[in-house]
Amino acid sequence: MTVYTAPGQPDSLVTVQGRYGHYIGGDWVDPVKGAYFENISPVNGKPFTEIARGTAEDIEAALDAAHAAAPAWGKTSTTERSNILLKIADVMEENLTAIAVAETWENGKPVRETLAADIPLAIDHFRYFGGVLRAQEGTIGEIDENTVAYHFHEPLGVVGQIIPWNFPILMAVWKLAPALAAGNAVVLKPAEQTPWSILKLVELIGDLLPAGVLNVVNGFGVEAGKPLASSPRVAKVAFTGETTTGRLIMQYASQNIIPVTLELGGKSPNIFFDSVAAEKDAFYDKALEGFTMFALNQGEICTCPSRALVQRSMYSDFVGDAVARVEKIKQGNPLDDTTMLGAQASNDQLEKILSYIEIGKDEGAKVLTGGERTILEGDLAEGYYVQPTVFEGDNSMRIFQEEIFGPVVSLTGFDDEADGLKIANDTLYGLGAGVWSRDGSQAFRAGKEIQAGRVWTNCYHAYPAHAAFGGYKQSGIGRETHKMMLDHYQQTKNLLVSYSPDALGFF
């Protein structure tokens, strides 16, 4: 067991300055208006540094830097861009533990997740896009014997990216790696709940990129995010968050006639067919872990399997085993590498989860385990901790229809495959889903029927770089991860060339 020292303490792997400015044009700069805001660690609920409170003036400065850098970066050879991404990955790998500790302190998630998932996945993402970038080719169409259509990939130019707080570094990298690979310059606005860890990453990798290619401006949504999203100087906006802000970003994009990528969450069903319980073997154990995956990252994942649908023919035995598995979750200090469940990312998130637990009880859902705030001892008493909670109820209840974004699963039964799929699709969203079955044909059928962009089959919460991720229905527009993301950050240039010397004969 290792308990990492909190960042900023004398023997910590991670240093903390008293305050942090913006990263613009390759330099650390003070905010134009000179204001800063406190950054709180959810681990103990206490402020630990100050972050620049950006405004439209800072966004303009970042856009100036990005526009100055974009033309040259877009013409840099793919080999050179690829090598820089690979170098970024190497530097991150050399500093993996320190980055992971910083991310845990920032977000509250257990360090064993940042060590084993968040940061290794971010590293792999840079490597993946460094790789596929060099394999990308344009096309040539022979229109006729003397006419050729050449299709080239061109970068969009300068793009704006607005990052959520649930995976401050990984979600930034999901957006950054393809945008940089495709030859764009970026102005990135982290979430105001988690503005710091990405700056620790930039301290390490900023110098590897030409000045101005990556710019980070912190601040509040209304003061910094809105000027970025509504700027006529960005060629695209990518956003992860919720539906109302997603609509607002589309509204701004419509005024500027630019594309958006939106990832807006879900209420993902995790369907357990009765063949799962045919034997109490390794696969059964894996399925129980799959049920418990709702608690990964404290449930703060857009694809949290927050609706568990269990076939009635195995319901009581399976649910009994699943609840027992949930009760084995170890909650505690996120910096302890044996902790499985850490802190919610912010106080308002904690309040929201607790209000949903009240709604669930009010609507008559039954609490099978959990259902309360956790108060840890000592210095962690003011941190934002919630017990892993299993509700049993009906799919019409609000706790089955809204993303609670906490370690809360809403459980119900179904009779047969058709009934299970009907419940699974009875939602406004369609981001993730899970299907568990020993019958491969059934799993295939179910996976095709579920209206969601990612259906994990006999697994859950795997996020490889080379599998496409994105939503159906109100879960958003576009995809993240996979080489198709290069297209999301590129224009198509068509040169239509005639090699014939002869006039058409029209005039």
Add this chain to the structure above:
Amino acid sequence: MSATHASSLPARVAVTDEAADLLRRLVGNHGPVMFHQSGGCCDGSAPMCYPNGDFMLGDADIHLGDLDIGLDDQVPVWMSRSQFEYWSHTHLTIDVVPGRGAGFSLEAPEGVRFLIRSRLFTDEEAQRLDRETAQH
């Protein structure tokens, strides 16, 4: 806490005194404001507060009611119609808690966050609202 619906029907939305205080301050700084209830990821269940008219409304939205905060302009509260299908059986009260929400909601720089508190409509309220819905 003030219930604030002009008609005799049960109000669908209300506002706590603390949230009304904050709204008066926001109106002082930004002019009349509105709410649109969000859904989905991250801050998904937060009521988002914008300068009135900043958020483009349409047939996809439903007007839940107006909050009386003691100023000339009431504060309209909206939600997408599809989301309302799943929320219509609950009464919503807009409260405020310390925190730091993402999104473009006006209150975030104040170090606070609007939060929805919900309760089920009573049977009597639900019947009256159902009759109203049936008539339209």
